[in-house]
Amino acid sequence: MGINIAVLVKQIPDPSVEGSLDSSFRFNRSGKIVLDEADLYGVEIALSLVESAGEGKITVISMVPDGETTGVRTALAMGADEAIVISDSALENSHALATAKVLNAAIDTLGDIDLIISGTESSDGYTGTIPAQIGGLRNISALTFATSVEVNGDEIQIRRQSNEGIDTLKASLPAVVSVTAGVVEPRYPNFKGIMAAKSKPVSVKSLSDLGVDFESLNIDSQSVISIDDAPNRQAGVRIEDPSIAADKIIEYLQGTGVL
Amino acid sequence: MEAQNIDVIFVGEISNGALASHTFEIASLARKLGSSIKCVLSVSNSNSTFDVDAASVQLGEYGVNELHGVDCGKGLCGYGLAGYINRMCESAQSNSKDVIVVGPASYLGRDVLAHLSVFADRNVLANAIDIDLDSDGIVTTHMIFGGSKVLKAKSSGTSPQLVILRPKSISAQADSATQCSVVRAQAGDLIEAGASSEIINSEITQSDGPALDEATIVISGGRGLGSQENYEKLIVGCANELGAATGASRAIVDAGWVPYSKQVGQTGKTVKPQVYIACGISGATQHLVGMKGSKNIIAINTDDQAPIFSVADLGIVADVNVVMPELIEKLKNLKS
Ligand SMILES: Cc1cc2nc3c(=O)[nH]c(=O)nc-3n(C[C@H](O)[C@H](O)[C@H](O)COP(=O)(O)OP(=O)(O)OC[C@H]3O[C@@H](n4cnc5c(N)ncnc54)[C@H](O)[C@@H]3O)c2cc1C
Ligand SMILES: Nc1ncnc2c1ncn2[C@@H]1O[C@H](COP(=O)(O)O)[C@@H](O)[C@H]1O
Numbered sequence: 001m002g003i004n005i006a007v008l009v010k011q012i013p014d015p016s017v018e019g020s021l022d023s024s025f026r027f028n029r030s031g032k033i034v035l036d037e038a039d040l041y042g043v044e045i046a047l048s049l050v051e052s053a054g055e056g057k058i059t060v061i062s063m064v065p066d067g068e069t070t071g072v073r074t075a076l077a078m079g080a081d082e083a084i085v086i087s088d089s090a091l092e093n094s095h096a097l098a099t100a101k102v103l104n105a106a107i108d109t110l111g112d113i114d115l116i117i118s119g120t121e122s123s124d125g126y127t128g129t130i131p132a133q134i135g136g137l138r139n140i141s142a143l144t145f146a147t148s149v150e151v152n153g154d155e156i157q158i159r160r161q162s163n164e165g166i167d168t169l170k171a172s173l174p175a176v177v178s179v180t181a182g183v184v185e186p187r188y189p190n191f192k193g194i195m196a197a198k199s200k201p202v203s204v205k206s207l208s209d210l211g212v213d214f215e216s217l218n219i220d221s222q223s224v225i226s227i228d229d230a231p232n233r234q235a236g237v238r239i240e241d242p243s244i245a246a247d248k249i250i251e252y253l254q255g256t257g258v259l
Numbered sequence: 260m261e262a263q264n265i266d267v268i269f270v271g272e273i274s275n276g277a278l279a280s281h282t283f284e285i286a287s288l289a290r291k292l293g294s295s296i297k298c299v300l301s302v303s304n305s306n307s308t309f310d311v312d313a314a315s316v317q318l319g320e321y322g323v324n325e326l327h328g329v330d331c332g333k334g335l336c337g338y339g340l341a342g343y344i345n346r347m348c349e350s351a352q353s354n355s356k357d358v359i360v361v362g363p364a365s366y367l368g369r370d371v372l373a374h375l376s377v378f379a380d381r382n383v384l385a386n387a388i389d390i391d392l393d394s395d396g397i398v399t400t401h402m403i404f405g406g407s408k409v410l411k412a413k414s415s416g417t418s419p420q421l422v423i424l425r426p427k428s429i430s431a432q433a434d435s436a437t438q439c440s441v442v443r444a445q446a447g448d449l450i451e452a453g454a455s456s457e458i459i460n461s462e463i464t465q466s467d468g469p470a471l472d473e474a475t476i477v478i479s480g481g482r483g484l485g486s487q488e489n490y491e492k493l494i495v496g497c498a499n500e501l502g503a504a505t506g507a508s509r510a511i512v513d514a515g516w517v518p519y520s521k522q523v524g525q526t527g528k529t530v531k532p533q534v535y536i537a538c539g540i541s542g543a544t545q546h547l548v549g550m551k552g553s554k555n556i557i558a559i560n561t562d563d564q565a566p567i568f569s570v571a572d573l574g575i576v577a578d579v580n581v582v583m584p585e586l587i588e589k590l591k592n593l594k595s
Contacts, residue, residue: 097382127385129373136377141454165464171456221416236572245575246585
């Protein structure tokens with residue numbers, strides 16, 4: 001039967017292009033859309049867990065306002081089996097809890113799921129709350145900030161960053177785990193993977209397909225009221241001659257009074 | 260909402276055996292928002308020897324009225340603390356009080372507020388740097404796009420209002436001393452009612468020298484150093500001479516040169532030292548948000564186009580391998 005994993009992946013505007021907001025304060029999504037780099041790690045961990053379990057299934061789940069599937073294709077090309085994309089223009093101003101509720105409704109359609117994997121925080125929204133919110137909604141353990149993940153039978157063990165070092169934790173499955181970037185090196189999709197991804201199932205669902213009542217998401221309770229330029233730091237003195245650099249630094253430190 | 264009718268409940272945190280500095284920052288902000296201020300502290304796991312009574316005296320000086328020391332058992336405390344705070348919210352609301360709950364942007368704070376948002380069925384506003392009251396709710400301030408824009412969001416409707424605040428956004432200021440009472444509690448039934456995890460081992464990473472988020476001088480290294488050996492030689496070496504704390508960009512944390520606890524930036528620590536020295540760091544937006552608030556910034560980078568120079572008061576366009584050894588030598592001579 002193997003291990004049944006859902007990976008939550010966000011599809012975001014290419015972060016190498018400077019971001020912008022439209023007149024309604026929404027992220028501009030008109031340019032290139034990519035799979036959030038932070039979520040590549042979740043996909044990689046899922047793939048390696050299936051490899052060590054011998055068999056299993058990986059479904060990637062992504063919520064977008066605009067039917068975008070480019071990012072989930074990347075995950076499929078890496079080796080995930082299926083994708084669910086929840087797309088509804090009503091979700092344009094979704095906040096973290098509403099997103100968690102919608103993603104959770106999509107997870108519900110997968111039947112018995114052993115593990116849900118997410119990133120610790122997305123590159124554009126970075127609320128960092130969605131994994132624990134999903135744990136709460138499903139009433140299962142949410143193990144956040146994992147640096148490594150191991151599954152043995154119906155138990156999961158993770159190493160996790162703490163304020164003082166590293167904690168090792170265990171919990172029973174099903175569970176949610178959020179993984180930090182850099183825990184593993186995500187594989188690049190190869191040609192075979194990219195070709196295979198073209199025929200893998202991607203189902204695009206609306207809120208009503210999932211049976212989610214828009215009112216229950218309470219999206220209108222929050223709104224952006226203004227965006228302004230932050231007070232800018234002025235660039236100061238430049239030194240281009242390395243032979244005087246050390247002296248200039250010492251002079252500067254003395255000037256600030258720390259030396 | 261009116262401050263005199265508001266209870267502020269916030270998540271305090273213990274770091275290296277003492278109350279974390281963000282606990283005092285949030286207490287200071289809370290005084291502006293409400294009339295009754297309650298701090299909830301997890302006293303389980305490695306914190307079992309923590310002196311709650313002494314902490315309550317300290318918090319009283321910052322205007323906190325109640326300190327709740329909650330034992331959450333063996334696992335992650337987020338769920339148990341959230342359940343406990345949810346009960347506090349319900350009892351305040353049954354007394355017709357409005358409630359604002361604030362947690363720090365830390366591992367614990369994020370987890371607690373995330374779980375609480377599910378219990379209370381209210382969204383949580385993350386990464387705020389300030390909170391203000393508004394006629395029918397609150398307005399939170401956030402930095403976006405790597406700190407180049409300031410966004411204000413309004414949250415209205417029923418209590419509780421839930422906010423995650425970035426450390427080092429508010430300056431901690433003591434108040435006239437308040438009598439702070441201590442409440443001790445077990446979250447046992449709350450944890451069993453939900454999911455539970457268990458911490459089976461804790462490794463403490465020893466770090467010498469001043470704490471990164473408290474130090475007067477922070478010297479950080481990035482990929483431009485070229486190797487872990489250079490980090491030891493140039494960054495740690497210079498920090499020893501300056502009495503500085505050592506930090507890092509995520510690139511070298513990911514590369515395994517230094518532990519995660521050294522990471523400065525969006526997903527790492529926010530630092531605001533008197534002087535921040537960035538060596539071989541490009542200045543990606545995610546790094547800048549963690550150090551832009553430093554009083555003085557020195558950057559050393561070979562690329563004169565590196566974004567770090569746009570925030571540097573002193574920009575050195577040069578090779579760290581040339582500048583740093585000389586700097587360390589000169590600092591040594593200065594001492595003797
Ligand atoms: C969701 C998310 C969260 C993130 N959070 C963080 C975070 O918290 N903190 C963080 O730092 N990053 C974070 N990042 C990563 C960030 O985007 C950058 O990738 C990272 O900061 C780059 O690190 P760096 O400056 O060391 O490396 P690089 O960008 O590779 O820069 C190296 C620099 O060194 C210079 N250099 C090279 N050789 C020399 C030399 N001999 N002498 C002097 N200079 C030299 C180069 O000119 C270059 O500017 C995050 C990214 C994402 C997607
Ligand atoms: N729209 C989304 N679709 C799918 N997964 C998401 C979405 N938003 C957030 N996530 C997941 O939640 C994690 C944390 O995101 P955030 O709470 O936005 O910082 C991400 O790394 C994803 O795994």
